Amino acid sequence: MKVSIVGATGYGGAELIRIINNHSSLSLESVHSSSKTGQAISTEYPHFMHKIEKILMEINPEQMAKTSDLVFLATPNGISKGLTPFFKDLNIKVIDLSGDLRLKDREQYQKWYKKEAASEEVTGSAVYGLSEWNQENISQADIIANPGCFPTASLLGLAPIIKNFTSIEDIIIDAKTGVSGAGRSLSSASHFSEVNENLKIYKVHEHQHTPEIEQQIKAWNKNSPNISFSAHLIPMTRGIMATMYVKADRVTSSREIWDLYKEAYEGKPFVRLHPPGSFPCTKHVYGSNFCDIGVAYDERTNRITIVSVIDNLMKGAAGQAVQNANLMFGFNESDGLLNLPLFP
Amino acid sequence: MKVSIVGATGYGGAELIRIINNHSSLSLESVHSSSKTGQAISTEYPHFMHKIEKILMEINPEQMAKTSDLVFLATPNGISKGLTPFFKDLNIKVIDLSGDLRLKDREQYQKWYKKEAASEEVTGSAVYGLSEWNQENISQADIIANPGCFPTASLLGLAPIIKNFTSIEDIIIDAKTGVSGAGRSLSSASHFSEVNENLKIYKVHEHQHTPEIEQQIKAWNKNSPNISFSAHLIPMTRGIMATMYVKADRVTSSREIWDLYKEAYEGKPFVRLHPPGSFPCTKHVYGSNFCDIGVAYDERTNRITIVSVIDNLMKGAAGQAVQNANLMFGFNESDGLLNLPLFP
Amino acid sequence: MKVSIVGATGYGGAELIRIINNHSSLSLESVHSSSKTGQAISTEYPHFMHKIEKILMEINPEQMAKTSDLVFLATPNGISKGLTPFFKDLNIKVIDLSGDLRLKDREQYQKWYKKEAASEEVTGSAVYGLSEWNQENISQADIIANPGCFPTASLLGLAPIIKNFTSIEDIIIDAKTGVSGAGRSLSSASHFSEVNENLKIYKVHEHQHTPEIEQQIKAWNKNSPNISFSAHLIPMTRGIMATMYVKADRVTSSREIWDLYKEAYEGKPFVRLHPPGSFPCTKHVYGSNFCDIGVAYDERTNRITIVSVIDNLMKGAAGQAVQNANLMFGFNESDGLLNLPLFP
């Protein structure tokens, strides 16, 4: 199967290249960029030197349709909603890593993204690519809306609770991310001297991943409440941790909660549950597609603490995108994604 | 006024030396250590080279009583409860930076610290040194229990809410700290290769600062609930951020909340309130005694988000200790503490 | 004495504000910027919130001459050569932190900086502000060319050798700097995800500080050779280390070398010599104006290794600038600069 990547100069695009290079059935046909056309990808990313010899090409859907079976759109928000219809008409499969196709409610998109939403036809045909919980739909999809990094960590962490408790009153998600999540575009928020030895909170009550999480938990359980979601910038490059606080609607126990997770993720190759009383750190999944989860119940407050970690560029972006490609094409779900995390 | 420092080889002790060197009325009489007696402090800490020429001495309360007016105990938990009675009998004032004298309920100490508690006599005579909210008692105290780093950030952030809302249902404190909070003792939790590019949660539902925070908020408002408190280790050296989520018991507004804080901290030299919609980062207080606070109200969830940052070694330890010394001796509250934060 | 700062939104400017706030005889009259006129400096730098209440003003030399006795030019290379003549004519003293006025040979400036050089009149009247070695000229100067960060560390480390050995064959300076040296302007070279967990060399054989170092060592000793100079970017914010390798022209000993340094820097408040066999690290001078030096001789190769560290924003920029102001005005050389380093 041949694949093309649009937005190959961004971090998500580069990570796709790295993964596909390891894949037994996907081969990289072409890389595309709106700004660096004609340049070698290894000039932009010298870590590919001598190994990936592609030249960045224009984004020309008709040309791409002739050579590729699948296109990954690793573009900023606001781009793929315009590109997707072309690929749809040309019958190439699309996996969109941006936020454009995730929200079914166009008003919500406009409110949180402060941009014009994609057409209903496009969002209507896009399948939400949370691999572990939407496998069947993904396997039949032509267009995948690949989940956001925070929603991936949060939803994998919340699912067993949302699906097993009738009514959850309160959900607080205190999320923390490495700086690569902000991408390769220059900004003072990613300027080394302002980020290093520093800890920031940003987009308080305004983060666009909030409605994406709410859309899914309300689909799972219509009693789900609105969430409080905060994002913090950690002075590290990769990794997301979502620390979640959920008020149980009845008395439970750490063991009962743990058993729910154990059952929910039995046999899932990329979700790993920590033993009771133990919690993951982001480095346990560094460079890999794993989502590691730890849970505990606190009797003093009748509250459950759930900790979910991923590599934001892998399970939070390119890794899950390839996992979804595997599901779409009927490959082994883990193909290209078997590398162990890098530690230390 | 002459002061002595016990535990001068730890980070809290070193920070006390740095501050006192800047103080107009306190002078450093002697530095003490249980393990490095006879060694120059500048050998242990070469950044003091040629500037601080003290030799580390034994901990001999009788000798210290002859030369010093005040002793700072910058010792690990479990030490000062044994030392304080000696200093008390010798009529030297004591400021204890450890957790030994903070909890009035000895059972709580034993439950959370898993150590034998100090005697009731000692804890009974210790005044909790949260400078901004206990100024009068501090000014008349002989023994100060200097607050913990997380409680300082949390309580300064919660006070205006706790004192102005009748009944708060839920309080979640998601705390994040730099690694210097773990001290200078070697441990794998402070080993560079395991901490750098990593993010950990620790002591989930078990952190010993939990009862310290609850003791104070229940003293302020007996309706205060038990709190959910989590601590995270951030790959940076200095800084604490407490992100707090509080469910209001009535509809309010960001402006009403902000005004409560404005009024509460008017005229306080070390608490700085961010303008509405703006939040502090830890680097804004780096190396200084400030506590910077930002607040916002979210109508979607009727929840208030409060962000409070301090330098854990300054306002979270040595800085507040000197602030308390200033209050005890009637000096200007800011003496020795006027340096602006180091940025970047 | 009243001072103004041009380029107050850069890191060097912010550091000047921090130091002057600590100074007994200098007071900050005004802050100037070409791009952010009308904005509060505390909006640009919230760590100054409530403490520094200045508004950024236009750069108007005539106005500044009416109110200030001294202006610091903390501007990028290429700006001060145009501004200095105005201040000169208006009889305000100038301390220029940029590279514009340092090289006496205009062709050298043009070759290494790839910009038009300042007029001979301007460079001719500027005194090179290496405080420890040019004190007398500085004290009588009206215009100071404040040394570069690498030249400061390198020259303080080389001086005792250059002045005491007749003929030095080889000088290699392997310099390392924190990222704040690249300033606050956005660039991919300062983008967090590209710098963190990374180590780069840059401007190999082309760094503009090369001729500045050579100009001074040849002034000290005309037999001095051309130097090999390399700069490396370290994933940290502050600090410079120059590791220097010098081939001795005769057999010597670690002790003889050490004695040269001891004598050279006796009584100098900001240069601290490590004991034989011991070497400084950058954190020993963090946030301070110190230059710490260690030296050793290797019999196997007849080569001397000299290690010199500074805080690039302090002794490498704003700190030395204030030290020079102190010398110019006859203040205590250490005024405003007595803070101990921040550790850890």
Next chain:
Amino acid sequence: MKVSIVGATGYGGAELIRIINNHSSLSLESVHSSSKTGQAISTEYPHFMHKIEKILMEINPEQMAKTSDLVFLATPNGISKGLTPFFKDLNIKVIDLSGDLRLKDREQYQKWYKKEAASEEVTGSAVYGLSEWNQENISQADIIANPGCFPTASLLGLAPIIKNFTSIEDIIIDAKTGVSGAGRSLSSASHFSEVNENLKIYKVHEHQHTPEIEQQIKAWNKNSPNISFSAHLIPMTRGIMATMYVKADRVTSSREIWDLYKEAYEGKPFVRLHPPGSFPCTKHVYGSNFCDIGVAYDERTNRITIVSVIDNLMKGAAGQAVQNANLMFGFNESDGLLNLPLFP
């Protein structure tokens, strides 16, 4: 082929496990440790959770000989010299990652390592495993002395010069390493708060990798001089850069030098030469087995600057060890080592 790892709880051991998990022909038979016998490796390293299910076993050469074809000794210096004779007698192949078997001159070992040297029989039978330059001997060896991290970066960078210039006068190697090179044992030199935002030089003129480099360059060219070698600790986890300064014995050009490297490493899968004028950074090889090299000649000083980067745990330890295993067993040299670097 079945392999065992002794010292599996160290970083080198963990990295071997990660690589072997990716290898088509090597399978991990057993992991051994002197201190954590009976514990699961995934308890020690939770990033292996659910994927590597081995229990740490005693170091019993006779047992190991029954099940394994090759043993990797990833032990501290001073251990493998005692273990190797057992494995030799039992006819298991050994790849030793420590420094014990590298120096042919036992007095040199004792002088620099300050430990008793291995017997002449053992060092005599060990082949130095610098894969690119000793391929033939490695392919016939039973015992490999795997090169040190600094020697690997330095020697790959120096080889084309040493072998092509008759007489090199001066060689200065200014080496920089990430902290993982110091291993997993706790020490204040690896304590986060002392390393982060800091830059240190260590073992000036005394680093035990000095004689290892000299032994090899003198074997290549008997006119090679003693080297000046310095090691610096960089606040990052992985990566080594050797910046090398070599005085040419005749006038040359950047192009002539570059051509030497081009020719020397043509067809070598793991050495990548940067284009003229361009230099590598450590992140270009992160997590991979590459050694990236850049070179330039400076006419002003007749000196060549060579920059060589590796991942210290990969090409500097476990990666090269597996590369050597591939050569010993006649596998494809790149088996298990084809992953692209992780960036960012």
